[in-house]
Amino acid sequence: AQTVTQSQPEMSVQEAETVTLSCTYDTSENNYYLFWYKQPPSRQMILVIRQEAYKQQNATENRFSVNFQKAAKSFSLKISDSQLGDTAMYFCAFMKQSSGSARQLTFGSGTQLTVLP
Amino acid sequence: DAGVIQSPRHEVTEMGQEVTLRCKPISGHNSLFWYRQTMMRGLELLIYFNNNVPIDDSGMPEDRFSAKMPNASFSTLKIQPSEPRDSAVYFCASSPLPFGRRLAGELFFGEGSRLTVL
Numbered sequence A: 001a002q003t004v005t006q007s008q009p010e011m012s013v014q015e016a017e018t019v020t021l022s023c024t025y026d027t028s029e030n031n032y033y034l035f036w037y038k039q040p041p042s043r044q045m046i047l048v049i050r051q052e053a054y055k056q057q058n059a060t061e062n063r064f065s066v067n068f069q070k071a072a073k074s075f076s077l078k079i080s081d082s083q084l085g086d087t088a089m090y091f092c093a094f095m096k097q098s099s100g101s102a103r104q105l106t107f108g109s110g111t112q113l114t115v116l117p
Numbered sequence B: 001d002a003g004v005i006q007s008p009r010h011e012v013t014e015m016g017q018e019v020t021l022r023c024k025p026i027s028g029h030n031s032l033f034w035y036r037q038t039m040m041r042g043l044e045l046l047i048y049f050n051n052n053v054p055i056d057d058s059g060m061p062e063d064r065f066s067a068k069m070p071n072a073s074f075s076t077l078k079i080q081p082s083e084p085r086d087s088a089v090y091f092c093a094s095s096p097l098p099f100g101r102r103l104a105g106e107l108f109f110g111e112g113s114r115l116t117v118l
Helices: none
Strands: A002-006 A012-014 A019-021 A025-027 A033-040 A048-053 A064-069 A073-079 A090-096 A110-116 B004-009 B012-015 B019-024 B031-038 B040-052 B055-056 B065-071 B074-079 B089-097 B113-117
Touching: A002 A090, A012 A019, A019 A110, A025 A073, A033 A064, A048 A064, A048 A073, B004 B074, B004 B089, B012 B019, B012 B031, B019 B089, B019 B113, B031 B074, B040 B065, B040 B074, B074 B089
Parallel strands: A012 A110, B012 B113
Antiparallel strands: A002 A025, A019 A073, A033 A048, A033 A090, A064 A073, A090 A110, B004 B019, B019 B074, B031 B040, B031 B089, B040 B055, B065 B074, B089 B113
């Protein structure tokens, strides 16, 4: 079984500053995907960024980037130039790579990020 | 596309009543997932379907919970009888078949149904 751990229940950052959210996971799989999802007050979960475990290069999406350390089983999210709209709960998630039907996500407990004006 | 559509958005009911939550996945998506979110337990997968067939229902809490997907455009999650501990936000999500590796893994979530059982 896979587990995903987010050790920071809450974080805050000043607008325009940079913040890093931590995530570690435990798995015996070698091929998998990692994700960061964002849940704003509207409740809808939105995919922020995805990383394939077979790729050594860290994924980047505009102001969002990850630091993926496969050996350490660490997957942190960096948000640069934080904006008020980034205020949300952020979830780290894991999915086994499978050609079959097992494609469910395992989520961490979340980190509530507040961007301060 | 309208995205994943869930109804009702909010439901308040009394203990013992039947509750039915509904989900319309994104057209063309072949996988559908039901998740439950609570403060205590976070996001838990309840059940998921591939091509309308239930694949894994090991997350369904107990026999009071049941889920169906009669066709590719509709799914229900039913709780009968409901209990106060069922109070949570229930999310439906859908996913397309992986296309190579690029799309693999992305789930598209609805806005959730907030259930309160008094």
